[in-house]
Amino acid sequence: MTDVDVVIVGGGPNGLMLACELLLAGLDPVLLERLPERSREPKANGLVGQVVQLLDHRDLCGATDPRPVPFYMFGGLPLDLRELDPNPLYVLPVPQRELEAALEERALSLGARIRRGHSVRELTQDADGVSLQVSGPDGEYELRARYAVGCDGGRSTVRKAAGIGFPGVSGAESTSRSANVLLPLEPDGSLEVPGHGRLAPFTFHRLDNGVFIHAAFRPDVHLVTTIEWGPEPEDEVPMTLAEMGESVRRVLGAHVPMNPVPDMDTPPLLRRLTGHNTRQADRYREGRVLLAGDAAHVHAGVGGPGLNLGMQDVVNLGWKLAATVRGWAPEGLLDTYHRERYPLGERVMMHSQVQGLLLSPGSEVTALRTLFGELLGKHSTVRHVADLMSGAEIRYEMGGPAHELLGRWAPALKLDTDRGSVRLPELMRGARPLLVDLNGSLGEIAAPWRDRVDVVGARCAGQDASVLVRPDGYVCWAGTTEEGLREALTRWFGQPGGC
Secondary structure (H helix, E strand, O other): OOOEEEEEEOOOHHHHHHHHHHHHOOOOOEEEEOOOOOOOOOOOOOEEOHHHHHHHHOOOOOOOOOOEOOEEEEOOEEEEOOOOOOOOOEEEOOOHHHHHHHHHHHHHHOOOEEEEOOEEEEEEEOOOOEEEEEEEOOEEEEEEEEEEEEOOOOOOHHHHHOOOOOOEEEEEEEEEEEEEEEOOOOOOOOEEEOOOEEEOOOOOEEEOOEEEEEEEEEOOEEEEEEEEEOOOOOOOOOOOHHHHHHHHHHHHOOOOOOEOOOOOOOOOOEEEEEEEEEEEOOOOEEOOEEEOHHHOEEOOOOOOOHHHHHHHHHHHHHHHHHHHHHOOOOOOOOOHHHHHHHHHHHHHHHHHHHHHHHHOOOHHHHHHHHHHHHHOOOHHHHHHHHHHHHOOOOOOOOOOOOOOOOOOEOOOOEEEEOOEEEEHHHHHOOOOOEEEEOOOOHHHHHHHHOOOOEEEEOEOOOOOOEEEEOOOOEEEEEEOOHHHHHHHHHHHHOOOOOO
16 A cells, blocks of 8 residues: 655755656655755756756746857867857756746645655665655654655665665865855956956866856856865865955965855855766666656766756656556556666766866866867867757657657747647647647547647648657657557557546
């Protein structure tokens, strides 16, 4: 006997997003979060890559119209994206705490059961479900679920309890420090530093003694970051503004005036990170326990890949887990979660390690940066790196006849329907499979799956093939033949009929 269908452990962006996905799919999950309230600690400053378009699919971009950026960085080297068409590198400059607030609001509006201040102490599983020993404000209790998903970070209790390995590499040769301060910026946002001239914002300035970055995400709050290589500091000693100032002086060889930020609405950032940790769970599923986000993979944050990877994990997982619980999943559907997402974790770990190397000191690295800089002047290299960083290179194995769209992220097609013009992302709000029928007859083929697949008849300039889109936004069939569509519907969404 189970208490709930799914328990989600961890209430950060990934756990909250998974709760939303499961609720949209008709499940009633319970989310356990050890913190009594949402963290006010400054974390990520925005989202980068395919995740921005994913949030557009769920109407979570707010008033912001998602757009790609003309410039970015790779390993501190400039990445000029202006000639890319299409440019896949979208950026949404929303602080993580605001993202979490929006996701929690959405989850609660859908009826989520979020238990804050509840920590998982033990976890065991058998053939029928998962038993969790939980410590809450009112004491210890047991919770029984059909499945449990660990979204509880790099030190995941769920992963350890499930006996899932976490191989990788760690090192302590670098120290990164970040702080919110007030800087004497020039009108163009640059910082005048003796001996260096004006240092541009949002730029990795690699110098003999380390790396220096400054940025203004708000006019009255500036972010300063340094990276140094050398002796490991005492991590247990709290970070101070004075320590930040000394680090800046060592890196730049000059004093930079930095003042505290008055009247911040959140605690100012004062953070020290020592070393690096690049690890990936050896499997994302062990029986009825699954992992997503940092519980499944940790890596350097350079380039901002974390939320792009983690939130796509949970949206890939959500509909498959819901289909399994509700009983209409075709055989092996849940196993495709590990098969599809694990290689992408490897790709992110690879390019984050490369970027870290490109920022490190040494004449050999300087030579490597020179070569990389030359390569980044070539259109084909820019395309390759932009697709890698954004996740646009993803092409899942879907089976069926080959088509240029098959296995790829569904383009934001502008569709003309009987009810007017609509973008494809607007039709994905409910996190359901979608058939865009462009020839007017395929809707009848999909009719037996109407309990789980939405159908829209439409016209689309420049698009001939109808497309079947999974809830996670990827095209699982594109074509014109009835037989091919029927095969894809069965392969991904099970046998027709009620469930």
